[in-house]
Amino acid sequence: MEDVAMRTNLDLTPFYRSSIGFDRIFDLLENASVNADKWPPFNILKLGEDTYRIAIAVAGFAESELTITHEAKMLVVNGAKSEDDEALYLHQGLPVRSFVRRFELADHVIVEGAKLENGLLLINLKKETPVEMKSRRIAIQAETAKAASKQIEGAKA
Known part of the structure; x- marks a missing residue:
């Protein structure tokens, strides 16, 4: 149960297999939480x-x-x-x-x-x-x- 609560990352691996040229967009989505200061x-x-x-x-x-x-x-x-x-x-x-x-x-x-x-x-x-x-x-x-x-x-x- 703790593992599910601690996991906040979204796995975009399936999208990498079926899309071409969107690497930068996926990187942006993965790094969106970096800017924590609101x-x-x-x-x-x-x-x-x-x-x-x-x-x-x-x-x-x-x-x-x-x-x-x-x-x-x-x-x-x-x-x-x-x-x-x-x-x-x-x-x-x-x-x-x-x-x-x-x-x-x-x-x-x-x-x-x-x-x-x-x-x-x-x-x-x-x-x-x-x-x-x-x-x-x-x-x-x-x-x-x-x-x-x-x-x-x-x-x-």
Whole structure:
């Protein structure tokens, strides 16, 4: 009974056998529990077919204390709060501490911009699929009747 309670990993081995090219997705699923720190809270919104927004609650942070870095397939948001040694808190209920929040981005997702509004850091993202990767219909070329008739005439001679 303890073994079942202790086991939290999901076995994705059967999916590896029947899928091709999804290794990265399975790795993400297996490592999803690594980011155990749930602070600061955030939302991910889908605004349109190819547009998204990440909203992170960063109340108490100034623009100068926040940095956003777009690395290879990774968006890193860093909040560095300086310690105020002169302040004497009688009660500190606001969790204003430094943080690093990482978001794994899909291929061809770009960061369009970011703004700080009402205590929320809003980061706009857009997926731009290159033209050569968009689906397109391939025309099927049929053999023309004229070419077929020439071939038959050549056989008679």
